[in-house]
Amino acid sequence: MSAEATKVKTTYREAMRQAIRDAMNRDARVFLMGEDVGAYGGCYAVSKGLLDEFGPERIRDTPLSESAFVGAGIGAAMNGMRPIVEIMTVNFSLLALDQIINNAATILHMSGGQFNIPLVIRMTTGAGRQLAAQHSHSLEGWYAHIPGIKVLAPATLEDARGMLWTALEDPDPVLIFEHGTLYNMEGELAADAGPVEIAKAAVRRAGSDISLITYGGTLFKTLEAAEQLASSGIDAEVVDLRTLRPLDTETILDSVNRTHRAVIVDEGWRSGSISAEISARIMEGAFYELDLPVERICSAEVPIPYAKHLEEAALPQASTIVATVTRMIGAHG
Amino acid sequence: MSAEATKVKTTYREAMRQAIRDAMNRDARVFLMGEDVGAYGGCYAVSKGLLDEFGPERIRDTPLSESAFVGAGIGAAMNGMRPIVEIMTVNFSLLALDQIINNAATILHMSGGQFNIPLVIRMTTGAGRQLAAQHSHSLEGWYAHIPGIKVLAPATLEDARGMLWTALEDPDPVLIFEHGTLYNMEGELAADAGPVEIAKAAVRRAGSDISLITYGGTLFKTLEAAEQLASSGIDAEVVDLRTLRPLDTETILDSVNRTHRAVIVDEGWRSGSISAEISARIMEGAFYELDLPVERICSAEVPIPYAKHLEEAALPQASTIVATVTRMIGAHG
Amino acid sequence: KCAELYSAAKIRGFLHLYIGEEAVAVGAMRALTPEDSVVATYREHGHALLRGIPAGAIMAEMFGKQEGCSRGRGGSMHLFDAKHRFFGGNAIVGGGLPLAVGIALADKLVHRSRVTACFFGDGAVAEGEFHESMNLAALWKLPVLFFCENNLYGMGTALRRAESETDLCLKASSYEMPAWPVDGMDVLACEEAAHRAALEVRGGAGPCFLEFRTYRFRAHSMYDPQLYRSKVEVEEWKKHDPISTFQDRLTVDGILDDAKLKLIEDEVAAEIEEAIAFAEAGTWEPDEELTRFAYSEVKAP
């Protein structure tokens, strides 16, 4: 994306839609399949209008059969297509987990390298909209435990616009998690914005005092916290992981080696979250560089409550980040 | 269990069967339900003979419908029963994950504390028997990420015999993972062996030089490694986690505070495994006590291969543990 | 009865959800005793109310107050009430069916003559959990009433675009389960059918499947632009509005007149006012209690 490129105002939702449109136009093997992606326009309106543009064969509404249509995506990918399968919400993906873990993630290996699966699965993730305990999980970090799949968490307009095509070009299954609170996010995007690489994490804010490592829905809370910290003289670096599997350990350690302090901000439940993996990797790769122990700010270990004030209390917030960092740095001038 | 109690020779399989028999006799609300638990005698012969003893109502064969019979276990538990649901192998539990995560783990919370779910789900886990990539997952550490459930990993005869009843007395859903390589393990068990507590980890071998933290299928490999290390003058402590959720952080930190070194041995895939959570907790709770960074010995990040030599290479082995510890301690006298 | 009917209808005005389908829940619920169990979906406000959960507790739940029937933890999609054996609104389509099977299994194991009514929509029929649950219930002859609310759409997907075979009763038959269709716009037909089914199921004949043919007048949810169906179709169905048609019938039969109607409407209006007032007056659970109910605080009996 060239610096001088003219910018256009857009939203995360539109950027994602443009990415789908772009992929459909680039490659006839690409099609979108999922519940209400067509006639309804997508439960979060991401695919709105695409049915008229590409027709019901390529913008394919499915019955409520998560396991079968995700499995069908795998089969279609094994037979030459480039399917984009949409699962409305991460919780429903649990109904398709057999296909994702026992088939999509293993078939390349079980076949001794004969059958790769160029499949992309998109789903909404995260809390923050009072949808309660069956619609608010953040399981992207949990999925990142599984060998054989890749896990992406686009947080910016550029990544919403650019990650899909790169994922479709990948020979193996790629899961894309879109945080529900981001769809309405507005901003400027280069008119010629296109595919982006998915191999590296990105430093969204350079800083020298501490590394704040995060991704997805908590990126902007973290950036907000960083600004507040700046006003009190603490210069925080913010790392956006972007891809949760494989993790870009290099960029993480690089940042920690410069700041000697780290906090991981993760909307997943604390125990066994990807924040634990990152902390462990810092332990293994930068132990002697640390001025003080790495800390984690995660969701409370409780199913997400419906009541607004309790939901907010359950999730990582900018205020928590500020307080934690201030305490950590206060303790070590 | 009294020290003088007479011992009887038994196996892990028989200990588990005795635990089921005992529970069925103690409480009329208890019943066992799963695929081939009755007429076939259990796919790993754990429930062999129980059908004749308790009849088809309480030793209930199910069709191949993991989601429905696990969900039925939840419903029965909500309506006064104490079901033991057996899932043949951890991989098949992925077909029931919607019921486990969206219902069993959330209903107590979503109902504001009205409906607890006293359900026990047993399943076989782990590799080591050349069953290849669809029958060899070790997902117990992965399950431990989910609030609302408890996760047990009995490794000894005492725990195989004693954890089930304690789990049934628990008001909330408890998952018990039985490592497939342990069923034939023989040993001595007190004739009067009974229920055991499930809240604490156990130090299986006391030592002063390093803490080897493990559970389930890798416990005995780790104990074997400890013996080998002893012969070369390294005194390793072996901690058996026993319960993966909630984790007994106290016992872990306690051990590390004494040994100042730690290695976690875990059959789960490395990234996002429970070994990462333990490393992170040591980082947070004993950072200043550590002489050197905590290390992890886990399974290679690949679906488990069928070929015997490759499967062995993929899993943690005593030799790897010995080599790692020797290197770590060699580096720091 | 009419009050129920009305309140079932009007109170929904608050969230625009069940309008058009009231006759189903009203009729079906009347076949149940307090000892029976109910499993519902996220579209369960009417069901909860008809089951006897106080309107105030339901309203408070939607407000997120701790006086709500789920202490504000569940919200509108997750109304629960142990006292009324209301085993929850379940927001996973098809997710409630296995629970109903298990609840009924427990009753059968201890020889209680209770039945479990399980409500779900036409969209749920495509889910694997529907298939597995229907087979288990029929195979084990469990006392489950499968109440399918067929409103012809699963969100924006018309039944004919979701099922190769749109006669849902035929599906039930493939499990050897008795099944019949019911005019879901006629409250008396719903009540009669539910009674008949409950009688059989209670008698130990095994489960039963009823397909209530009804229609959702309002959008699926607030966000739904309803691009997938025509105004004409909706208007056509509105002619069969279960409330106005039933009202007319009662008026013709001389059971209802403008005075009585006025009375009822005032009654309902008052009930709603009261519920809202109760909810408004409700309190927020303190943040310190956030992590409660992830696990039980007392041992199970």
Add this chain to the structure above:
Amino acid sequence: KCAELYSAAKIRGFLHLYIGEEAVAVGAMRALTPEDSVVATYREHGHALLRGIPAGAIMAEMFGKQEGCSRGRGGSMHLFDAKHRFFGGNAIVGGGLPLAVGIALADKLVHRSRVTACFFGDGAVAEGEFHESMNLAALWKLPVLFFCENNLYGMGTALRRAESETDLCLKASSYEMPAWPVDGMDVLACEEAAHRAALEVRGGAGPCFLEFRTYRFRAHSMYDPQLYRSKVEVEEWKKHDPISTFQDRLTVDGILDDAKLKLIEDEVAAEIEEAIAFAEAGTWEPDEELTRFAYSEVKAP
């Protein structure tokens, strides 16, 4: 043809798995062209062999050698061969059905007249994935041949203890899918039925379901003590052994005589010897390559 039949039978002797059911795979496979696709289960040795995968590559796979058809990574339950469009033995009961639906969907989207044959057992019918896949295939009129090998048992569970409705063709009908039963012990009947079904499916009529009624003579697996069925029952079925009965018929018809039979048996014996020799001579993949094939090494075309 006979050689196929025999080898399909004898080679199994090595793992005692498909014995008794040979007629199904032998007959069904003959309806397929090399362009068609096959999805199978963990009981797929016969199918793999009949599809044209060299016996040596299969045997080597069971040995775990890198000359195996899955490089020793998959083993006996996971035979794969891209060249023969054999999309694998799948060891999750029901897990292969959604794959078959997707493979067929791809063919339909690009207007190829291929069909996808999906083999699965009677036990798979209870799984949700069966239900969802049958509906999708029928709803979208996909070219899938659902070949159900009904051997009356899922491990130790008799069909009547697993299904409330044991007529599996009735289930297929509830998706509006044409279905008919076939004598799975008669190789010619299997072939004829498969041909008929393949013709319809290839013509674009949508999927088809065949219930092959057969029987497993051997234990489910090595560990199976077979407590769940009587010797008498097994002996009764053995009278219908597809191989000996077909042999007798050929002899009566004068097509086969002792000399010819001897010839075939020697041929098969030799083929087996060869396969075993090939496997024995195979090599072990070096440990250094352990993590290969978790991800692709080349970009997808």
